[in-house]
Amino acid sequence: MSLVSELRAQEERLLACVHCGFCLPACPTFTRLGDEADSPRGRLYLMRAVAEGRLDPAQDAFQIHIDRCLGCRACETVCPSGVEYGFLLERARREAMAARRPGPVARLMLAVFRRPRLLRLAMALSRLLRATGLPRLLAWPGRPLVGGTQLQFALAMLAASAAPRRRWEGAGSATGGARSRRGGGPRVALLDGCVQAGLFARVNEATARVLAVNGCEVTGAPGQVCCGALHAHAGDLEAARALARANIEAFETSGAELVAVNAAGCGAAMKEYSHLLADDASWGERAARFSARVKDATELLAELDPVRGGALPVRATCDAPCHLFHAQRIQTAPLAVLRAIPELELVALANADECCGGAGVYGLTHAELGRRILDDKVEAVRATGAAVVATGNPGCILQIGAGLLLAGLPVQVRHPVELLDQSYARAGYYAAGGEAGA
Ligand code: SF4
Ligand code: SF4
Known part of the structure; x- marks a missing residue:
């Protein structure tokens, strides 16, 4: 479905904007650049222009300003009309992507994150490089690096x-088994996450231990894949939907009552599978049930009143x-x-x-x-x-x-x-x- 027909189907979402401008001071790109086209209101205007056939989505006027959006959704929090900006942005990016090929970095990332074996290999190589200590050495403040600031920034990351x-x-950490300090908690399956499992395995281990201390029965969900957030944000909605279906299947099979996620971007994407698959007759209801079971790890802990x-x-x-x-x-x-x-x-x-x-x-x-x-x-x-x-x-x-x-x-x-x-x-x-x- 093109953006034009998506927007016709979602007309109310787009027309909810009353042009009040409350979102402008909350937008990091507008406050830095001062250009209306780099504000939420301006971008919504551009989306409408494309939807109504007044603007070609291949043109810079659309491509540059939609691409420059962080997708941070600070505009949604302050919007009095409840404009679902994030939902519309994903569809605008789909149109932008169809009209013009994304850049090489974005293409590479999307391709790697769709292929679990390639992703595991990329993460293993990254860990190897990290273990050499070179990235920290080369990211030393004030040390100029051949290859430019982008390479240096990637190494610093x-x-x-x-x-x-x-x-x-006096502060310790442990890999030993966690003893529950209370009982009766829910059965919880953890999302491993791509970057989280690849570079922050210690955070996944910590999450499992902390949930166990708070009475949860923690389990895995074999067969789970990337959450699809990167693909959805880039406008590759078909790839995002395929990943969402695989995850719903895997977490249903795990038998867990709840899905705990310790990566906010992944959690947001999984809570929105219900929107992503809403028009899919075979998956819509399953996706809605699944999304209702997803919790951020801190959200779940706060509800349990942490020990x-x-x-x-x-x-x-x-x-x-x-x-x-x-x-x-x-x-x-x-x-x-x-x-x-x-x-x-x-x-x-x-x-x-x-x-x-x-x-x-x-x-x-x-x-x-x-x-x-x-x-x-x-x-x-x-x-x-x-x-x-x-x-x-x-x-x-x-x-x-x-x-x-x-x-x-x-x-x-x-x-x-x-x-x-x-x-x-x-x-x-x-x-x-x-x-x-x-
Ligand atoms: S705050 Fe909401 S209604 Fe007002 S201009 Fe921004 S998006 Fe439109
Ligand atoms: S998502 Fe963030 S960067 Fe994009 S328009 Fe909204 S506030 Fe601005």
Whole structure:
């Protein structure tokens, strides 16, 4: 279906915009560039122009401004008319992609993330490179690099994914078995995630342990694949739908009551399978049932009122992943997780709900603008004096971590559940074990 006919079918969604402009100050691209065409209102106007046949989607006027959108959905949170901007953006990108081939970085990423074996190979090679220590060495602040800033930034992102070398005094971590501190929790299957399983296996392990301490029966879901978020955001909706069907099948077979996700972007995509497959007669209802069972790991923990752990005396601040705060509207759950950690000093981060400029591969495909947005985030972190930034999305960990590394700031970026896990280890909730792996 073309954008034109998609929009005819979804006319109400597009016409919901009353042009009030409340979304403009919330939009990171508009506030940096000052161009109406780089605002939510401007982009919706362009979508309507294409839908009504007044604008050719192959033209720069459409391509550039739709491409430059972060997809952060901050505009949705402030919109009084409830415009479903993210839904419309995915369909606009589908049209943009059909009219003009995406760039080489985007094409490569989409191809790799569709092929599990290739993805595993790419992740294994990335881990090998990370283990050499070269990425951290070459991403050293102020060290100019042959190959340009994009290569250096990519290396800094890889370095930022490594397990922290410095641990706070008295804080432990464990790989041993978790002992439940309460019973009667739900049976939960975890999404492994592509980047999460490839570069942040320690976060998946921590999530399983922390849920077990809080009474959940944690299980896997063999056959699960990439959540399809990258494909949907890029406009490759058919690939996203194929991945969604495979995941629904795998998680149904697992027999779990709930699906826990510790990557905000993946969780948002899986909660929206219900929209993605709404017009599919055989899958629509299954997708709706599945989406209703998906929970972010912090959301689930907050509902369970997390067991308190051992003291972790560190100053921390919390950055809100866009796909948690804006797309899933989960705003306080990560704070509830961090408050279960005694002696953790939580300080507010200015503009914590603004995008960090990561947005999938935005930091690589829109290096200059992505870096401007990231620099503001790095300065906000610097102002807190925190030793750790908690954020629940691998893309944000990579992006903010790279920014801090290149700025020479000795600040760790960790998933909130990873910090709670460390606090539980400190409290002795785990059987004896070594340091958590990378
Ligand atoms: S806030 Fe909503 S209704 Fe107002 S201009 Fe933005 S998208 Fe349109
Ligand atoms: S998704 Fe983010 S970048 Fe895109 S229009 Fe909305 S606020 Fe702006």
